[in-house]
Amino acid sequence: MTDRSAAARFDITDEQRQIAALARDFAEREIAPHIAAWDREHYFPRSLYTKMDAIGLMGVLVDERYGGVGAGYGAYALAVEELARVDAGSAVTLSVHAMIGAAIAKLGNEAQRAAWLPRLSGGDTIAGFALTESDAGSDAGAIRSTAVRRGDGYVLRGRKQWCTNGTHAGVVMAMFRTGGVGPKGVSAFLVDPKTPGITVERETEKLGIRTSNTCDLAFDDVYVGPEALLGGEGEGFGGAMTALQGGRIGIAAQAVGILAACLDASVKFAQERMAFGKPIGAFEGVSFKIARMATDLEAARLLVYRAAALADAGTPSPTLASQAKFFASTAARTHASEALQIHGGYGFTTEFPVERYYRDAKITEIYEGTSEIQQIIIARSLLGRL
Ligand SMILES: Cc1cc2nc3c(=O)[nH]c(=O)nc-3n(C[C@H](O)[C@H](O)[C@H](O)COP(=O)(O)OP(=O)(O)OC[C@H]3O[C@@H](n4cnc5c(N)ncnc54)[C@H](O)[C@@H]3O)c2cc1C
Numbered sequence: 001m002t003d004r005s006a007a008a009r010f011d012i013t014d015e016q017r018q019i020a021a022l023a024r025d026f027a028e029r030e031i032a033p034h035i036a037a038w039d040r041e042h043y044f045p046r047s048l049y050t051k052m053d054a055i056g057l058m059g060v061l062v063d064e065r066y067g068g069v070g071a072g073y074g075a076y077a078l079a080v081e082e083l084a085r086v087d088a089g090s091a092v093t094l095s096v097h098a099m100i101g102a103a104i105a106k107l108g109n110e111a112q113r114a115a116w117l118p119r120l121s122g123g124d125t126i127a128g129f130a131l132t133e134s135d136a137g138s139d140a141g142a143i144r145s146t147a148v149r150r151g152d153g154y155v156l157r158g159r160k161q162w163c164t165n166g167t168h169a170g171v172v173m174a175m176f177r178t179g180g181v182g183p184k185g186v187s188a189f190l191v192d193p194k195t196p197g198i199t200v201e202r203e204t205e206k207l208g209i210r211t212s213n214t215c216d217l218a219f220d221d222v223y224v225g226p227e228a229l230l231g232g233e234g235e236g237f238g239g240a241m242t243a244l245q246g247g248r249i250g251i252a253a254q255a256v257g258i259l260a261a262c263l264d265a266s267v268k269f270a271q272e273r274m275a276f277g278k279p280i281g282a283f284e285g286v287s288f289k290i291a292r293m294a295t296d297l298e299a300a301r302l303l304v305y306r307a308a309a310l311a312d313a314g315t316p317s318p319t320l321a322s323q324a325k326f327f328a329s330t331a332a333r334t335h336a337s338e339a340l341q342i343h344g345g346y347g348f349t350t351e352f353p354v355e356r357y358y359r360d361a362k363i364t365e366i367y368e369g370t371s372e373i374q375q376i377i378i379a380r381s382l383l384g385r386l
Contacts, residue, residue, distance in 0.1 A: 012074070012078070012305075013074070015071055015075065016071065016072075016074045016075045016078055017078075019056070019057075019060065019069070019071055019075040019078060019079055020075075020078035020079065020081075020082055022055045022056070022057070022079075023055075023057060023078065023079040023082035023083055024082040024085070026051070026052065026055055026057070026083075027082055027083050027085065027086035027087065027090075028086065030048060030051060031045075031048070031083070031086045031087045031090060032086050032087075035086060035087045035211070035353075035356075036350070036353070036356075038087075038089075038210070038211045039087075039089075039210045039211065039356055040210075040350075042205060042206075042210045042211075043210075043211060044167070044168060044211060044212070044213045045090065045211060046168055048090060049093065049094075049097075049123055049126055050123045050124065051123075052094065052123060053121070053122055053123025053124075054123075056068075056069040056071075057079050057094060058094070058097065058098075058120065058121055058122070058123045059101070059117075059120065059121025059122070060075055060076050060079055060094075060098055061073070061076050061098045061099075061101050061102045061105075061246075062101045062102075062105065062117050062120060062121040063105065063117070066105075066113060066114070066117035066118050066121060067117065067118040067121040067122060068101070068117065068120075068121035069121075072308070072311075072312040073246065073249055073307075073308035073309075073311040073312050074305065074308045074309060074312055076095075076098055076246075076249070076250065076253075076308070077249055077250065077252075077253040077256075077304050077305065077308045078253070079094065080094060080095050080250050080253040080254055080257065081253045081254070081256045081257040081260065081301075081304075082257065083257065084253065084254040084255075084256070084257025084258055084261075085257040085258075085260050085261045085264075086257075086261070087211055088208065088209050088212075088254055088257065088258050088357075088360035088361075088363075088364075089208075089209040089210055089211030089212040089360070090211050090212070091253075091254045091257055092164060092209055092212045092250075092251070092254055092363075092367075093126070093164070093165055093211075093212050093213070094250075095247060095250030095251060095253070095254060096127065096128065096129055096164045096165055096247065096250075097120065097126050097127045097128075097165060098246075098250065099129065099243050099244075099246050099247035099250060100120070100127035100128070100129055100171070100173050100243065101116075101117060101120045101121070101127060102243070102246050103173055103188075103230070103239060103242065103243035103246075104116050104117060104120075104173075104190065104230065105117060106242060107188070107230050107231040107235075107239045107242065108190075108230055108231075111227060112190060112227065112230065115227075116171055116190065119170065119171075120171070124170070125169075125170030125171060126165050126168050126169050126170060127165065127169055127170070127171050127172070127173070128163050128164055128165035128166045128169035128171070128172040128173070128193075129163065129164060129165075129172065129173050129240075129243065129247075130160035130163040130166065130172050130173070130174035130175065130217055131143070131160070131174075131175045131240050132160065132161050132162050132163075133145060133158065133159065133160060133161055134159070134161050138369070138370060138372070138373050140175075140183075140237070140240065141182050141183035141186065141237055142182075143158075143175055143176070143177060143186060144158060144177065145157060145158020145159065145160065145174075145175075145176045145177060145219065146158060146176055146177050146178075147176035147177065147178045147187060147189065148178075149178075150223065152225065152226045153223055153224055153225040153226050153228070154176075154178070154189070154223070154224055154226075154228070154229070155221055155222065155223055156174070156176055156189065156191070156197075156219040156221075156222040156223075156224060157219055157220065157221060157222075158176065158218075158219050159201070159216060159217070159218045159219070160174060160216065160217045160219070161216050162204060162214050162215075162216070162367075163214070163215055163216065163217050164212060164213065164214055164367075165212075165213055166193060166200060166213060166214070166215040166216075166217050167193075167200050167203060167213045167215045168213055169193055170192060170193075170194075171190055171191070171192055172190075172191050172192075172193055172217070173188055173189070173190060173230065173239075173240075173243065174188070174189050174190075174191050174217075174219075175187070175188055175189075175236045175237070175240055176189060176219075176236070178233045178234065178236075179233065179234050183237035183238075184234050184237070185234065186234070186236040186237040186240075187229060187230075187231070187232075187233045187234060187235065187236035188229075188230040188231055188235070188236035188239045188240060189224060189228045189229060189230060189236075190228050190230050191222070191224055191228060193217060195222055195223075195224065196222070197219060197220045197221050197222035197223070198217060198218070198219055198220075198222055199217070199218045199220070200215050200216070200217060201215070201216040201217065201218045202215060202216040203215045204216075206363075207359050207362060207363070208356070208359035208360035208361070208362060208363055209360050209363055241318075244368050244369065245311075245316055245318050245321045246311060246316075246321075247368050248307075248321040248322060248324065248325040248368050248369065248374075249304060249307050249308050249311065249321050249324060249325075250368075251325050251329070251364055251367065251368045252300070252303065252304045252307070252321070252324035252325040252327075252328040252329065252364075253304050253308075253328075254364055255300065255325070255328035255329045255331065255332035255361065255364040256297065256300050256301050256304055256328050256332070258332045258336060258357050258360055258361050258364070259293070259296065259297045259300060259328070259331055259332045259335055259336075259361075260297060261353070261357055262293060262332075262335050262336050262338075262339035262354065262357050262361075263290070263293050263294055263297055263335070263339075265339055265343070265352065265353060265354050265357070266289070266290050266293060266338070266339045266342045266343075266354075267281075267290060269342060269343050269346075269352075270286050270287070270290060270342060273343075273344075280342070286342055289338045289341070289342060290342070292335075292338075293335040293338060293339070296331040296334075296335060297331070297335075299327065299331075300324070300327055300328035300331050300332075303320070303323055303324040303327055303328065304324045304328060306320060306324075307320040307321045307323075307324040318377060318381075319377065319378055319381040322369070322374040322377040322378050323374075323378055325364075325368070325369070325374055326371055326374035326375060326378065328364070329361075329364035329365045329371060330365065330371060332361040332364055333361045333362055333364070333365055336354070336357045336358040336360075336361035337358060339354045339357060339358070340354045340355060340357075340358045
């Protein structure tokens with residue numbers, strides 16, 4: 001288990017360091033040789049996640065009682081960062097999967113924990129998250145999909161958009177309306193997408209994170225038993241927001257990983273590329289870009305580690321999770337553009353990976369709450385609801 005007192009001071013523990021090293025080695029060995037082709041082909045590398053289980057990553061947030069590693073958010077953030085340094089797509093697959101495991105542990109009853117957590121930490125079952133609908137993204141409390149009681153269970157109807165991991169998931173945490181309008185009428189359900197009546201309707205082709213699966217799920221009169229309800233009726237919106245607090249640490253860590261990759265590539269290129277008889281890194285126009293990139297990387301990392309340490313200490317801060325995501329994603333998008341600029345024309349080609357970092361960075365400002373929504377959360381924590 002995590003040394004909570006050390007985590008609370010956001011020192012990196014030995015266990016966290018080991019998990020980061022395992023994730024880095026895994027990414028270099030299993031992903032790096034294939035990533036250019038997988039990105040080009042929009043390929044979801046399903047077998048990676050079975051292999052990831054062997055080094056404990058799939059159960060990084062799951063308690064040891066349920067077959068996980070129970071290493072906490074610090075280790076989760078480090079693992080996601082290391083994966084994102086090589087492939088931001090597989091980093092978000094793990095991030096969302098782990099976020100759902102944590103939500104089940106926190107919001108579920110003992111039967112739900114016993115049913116799902118060993119499967120999630122075992123790598124054979126990937127988890128997905130289905131909140132967004134075509135007319136309800138940032139305004140998630142406006143979802144229209146319904147869960148209507150039938151006998152002891154419920155009948156689910158509606159369509160969920162852009163469900164990460166959806167096609168390959170063995171369980172999806174999906175939000176449906178059981179009551180009146182607004183967030184208080186929303187309940188969360190744990191659903192196996194292979195249940196009769198659920199169809200994968202569209203696999204979305206994307207600008208970036210192309211090794212990540214994103215699909216729409218249609219629910220046509222899907223009967224689920226009472227054991228599918230996660231938390232109480234009407235508690236689903238709060239449950240989704242709780243899950244997203246942890247998830248935002250993951251997306252912030254994903255942005256840090258992309259930023260770290262941009263820095264590595266930029267330093268190497270600036271030392272090697274010659275212009276006007278010198279390495280381009282000798283020009284302040286280039287070296288100052290790298291100095292700012294490195295400084296924002298360190299600042300983003302500290303925000304992520306601090307948000308993770310507070311979560312591990314049992315005092316999670318939604319504001320800090322939003323600040324970490326807002327800062328890290330802005331920095332990743334900004335510096336991915338600068339990294340491409342440092343590479344000149346080569347950066348615009350697929351011969352160098354920076355064009356992929358540039359495409360991958362953008363999504364970190366959009367999903368799990370856009371940068372505008374993060375700023376609303378941060379501002380409200382200071383100003384209240386005016
Ligand atoms: C690749 C990908 C994967 C995703 N994965 C998942 C997933 O696994 N599960 C899931 O449920 N969803 C997922 N999503 C959905 C994602 O979370 C939403 O796209 C996101 O929350 C924004 O919602 P929207 O796209 O409807 O934009 P909108 O909410 O329509 O926003 C459009 C613009 O308006 C701005 N805006 C909206 N409201 C305000 C406001 N009050 N103040 C200021 N600006 C505002 C937004 O910031 C944005 O710039 C995914 C999306 C993508 C693209």
